[in-house]
Amino acid sequence: xxxxxxxxxxxxxxxxxxxxxxxxxxxxxxxxxxxxxxxxxxxxxxxxxxxxxxxxxxxxxxxxxxxxxxxxxxxxxxxxxxxxxxxxxxxxxxxxxxxxxxxxxxxxxxxxxxxx
Amino acid sequence: xxxxxxxxxxxxxxxxxxxxxxxxxxxxxxxxxxxxxxxxxxxxxxxxxxxxxxxxxxxxxxxxxxxxxxxxxxxxxxxxxxxxxxxxxxxxxxxxxxxxxxxxxxx
Numbered sequence: 075x076x077x078x079x080x081x082x083x084x085x086x087x088x089x090x091x092x093x094x095x096x097x098x099x100x101x102x103x104x105x106x107x108x109x110x111x112x113x114x115x116x117x118x119x120x121x122x123x124x125x126x127x128x129x130x131x132x133x134x135x136x137x138x139x140x141x142x143x144x145x146x147x148x149x150x151x152x153x154x155x156x157x158x159x160x161x162x163x164x165x166x167x168x169x170x171x172x173x174x175x176x177x178x179x180x181x182x183x184x185x186x187x188x189x190x
Numbered sequence: 191x192x193x194x195x196x197x198x199x200x201x202x203x204x205x206x207x208x209x210x211x212x213x214x215x216x217x218x219x220x221x222x223x224x225x226x227x228x229x230x231x232x233x234x235x236x237x238x239x240x241x242x243x244x245x246x247x248x249x250x251x252x253x254x255x256x257x258x259x260x261x262x263x264x265x266x267x268x269x270x271x272x273x274x275x276x277x278x279x280x281x282x283x284x285x286x287x288x289x290x291x292x293x294x295x296x297x
Binding site: 118119120121124133135136169171174175176177178180181182183 | 234235236277281284286287
C-alpha cells in the first residue's frame with residue numbers, strides 16, 4: 075500500500091524558516107517524480123514544486139522561487155521542502171504527492187502557519 | 191501560466207440526480223487534464239486523467255470529456271458520498287494549475 079506521511083509543519087514567524095519532510099513507503103520511491111501541493115485555509119490547490127527521480131530536475135511555482143527548495147533522499151525514501159523567508163500568504167496545508175503530471179497518491183498534509 | 195476556470199462555483203443536486211461540472215482553460219491543454227475530488231479534512235483524490243480515463247477504483251458513474259480548452263465532469267447519479275468539492279487541473283504546462291473548485295452540495 076502506498077503511503078505518504080508528511081511532518082514538520084507548525085507555527086513560524088514571518089521571515090522564518092521551516093523544513094517539511096515526507097516519508098514514502100509501499101512503492102519504489104526512486105522511480106517516481108514527487109511533488110508538493112499546498113492549500114491555504116478555505117482555498118483551492120496550488121502546485122508548489124516537483125522533483126525528478128534523481129533530483130536532477132526541479133520546478134517551482136513563481137510565488138516560491140528563490141525561497142523554497144525541494145529535495146529528496148532516495149536512500150531514505152524521503153522528500154523534503156525547505157522553506158525560507160516565509161510570508162503570511164504561505165500559510166497552508168502542505169501535501170506531499172506522487173507524480174509529475176497527475177497526482178494519484180497524496181499524504182494527509184501538514185499545516186504551516188506563518189504569523190507573528 | 192494557464193488559468194483554469196470552473197463553473198458553477200456551487201452546484202445543488204438531489205441524490206440520484208445527474209451533475210455536470212465544467213472547466214475552461216485559458217489556452218489549449220490538449221487532453222493533459224485531470225479531475226480531483228476533495229472531502230472536508232481529506233486530501234484530494236484523483237478521479238479522471240487524460241480528460242476521460244477513470245483512475246483506479248473510481249466508479250463508472252464518473253465520466254470526463256473534452257479536449258483543448260473545454261472540459262466536463264459528469265456524475266450520472268449522485269450518491270451521498272459524492273457530495274464534495276471537485277477540482278480540475280492541467281498538466282500540459284508548468285506550472286501545473288488547478289481550477290478554483292466546484293462544490294457539489296445536497297439540494
